[in-house]
Amino acid sequence: MSYVLEVRDLHLRLGASHIIKGVDLTVGEGEAVALFGRNGVGKSTLMHALMGLVRASAGSFLLSGEDLTGKPIDRIARAGLAIVPQGRRIFPTLTVQETLTLGARKAAGGWTLERVYDLLPRLAERRKQHVGLMSGGEQQMVAIGRALLRNPKLLLLDEPSEGLAPRIVGELGEVMAALRSDGLSILIVEQNLELGVNLADRVLIMDMGRIVHESPVQEFRDDPSIAHRHLGIL
């Protein structure tokens, strides 16, 4: 299997704190990987380092073989990485359609505005509405659509279910399943284990800036002691 993402011994220090302490991970072509971990262990920081939002102190990462370590955000975006960040970070004064088309990139057989509206029909109805006035669930869909229209090689999802009502989380799960069956490569951080497990082929667990567990999703599912040990879940 060829890798869409390879992270090699990545370290990140912010001031005096050593937040990422040597992370190695891979995401295969068309693979979905779930990254779990308790609050504050460095999951978002890792995602941010990959997107270029913060700079890694040491180590490297490659997207489809291209070394992007230390490159600026826009360069990494153009190389094919897209992020749905924690907290969504939508543009409140833009309409749905303005947001979606803002950074849209064409790709043969890829995502188009029409396909995104088919996938997320609620956005189609509200294409002229300002995103800042929408519900949390709708804003999350906008953030996903914005990333999809970049036609990324790899999609980073950072806690997409955070703060959403259970019914909306269900919808989110269906959307993500559709992305999966479309063959999109995904790296997802989730506190909602069920959502992550349903999506992923492989599970990683992070603790104190390190990857402390890695297994196929089936193994994680079959052995509850893994979640118990690393995530404190009974």
Next chain:
Amino acid sequence: MSDYLFTFVNGLARGLLLFTMAAGLSLLFGVMRVLNLAHGAIVLAGGYVAVTLTARATGMGLIEALPIALVVGALIGTALYFAVKPLLHRDHLDQGLLTLGFAFIFADIAELFWGTQVYSPPPPDFLNRSIELLGGSYPLYRLVVVGVGIVIAVAIFVVFERTRLGAILRAAVSDREMVAAVGFRVPLIMGGVFAGASALAALGGVIGAPIVGVRLGLDTETLILALVVIVIGGLGSLKGALIGALLVGQVQTLGILLLPQASAFLLFGVMAIVLIFKPAGLFGETVK
């Protein structure tokens, strides 16, 4: 009655001119979080472009000075962007000091070339007359300034609210990192905003030249007014800048008519009142 009407129109002309100048300052703050204290100097530079082109034996008028001032403004803005770039991640005090330094340098250079006298470049010939208005006589050029000011204001809003460029700018006001994360070169956007804001400032300098009198000191005066405007309106809000500019225009002209002794205080009084009730300005969001 016509006294008040003329005062109102004068205030309107002033307010719209002020908006042309303050819009750029507001946008610079909104998109880049940069406090550009050289903004008034660029307005004055536009004024001197008008003075020079209309006075010398160039055969040019104010209208020909417009595109040249736009280009001069854009060039100064681009240069300023590169000068300020290393300080973009520093706080406003550092940026303010640097740009204020540039403003001082500009004032010294301007004094060398143009001295300390007041210039009033003539309006274009076909506008250089008065017309009958409600039983009084009113300078046509001022009415045209009102018209042009409205056109510029509408154009600014249409671009900002209805175009793709405007969407990029609005997105950059709320989250520059995410704008980069969808593939844009943010430095290019910021350089463009600096150039555009400065071009607008210079444009304001040219249009206002026949009315306000081009002289040393206009730079700081304009800067302070523009700062008052965006503080009243809310930092980074264009709508706020428009309302603020129209308000300041009226306060200034009405103040001189009604309370000539207190007119200078009136302006800051209005600002203080606005800030007491709306600390972030009329349309400002609380700065994070």
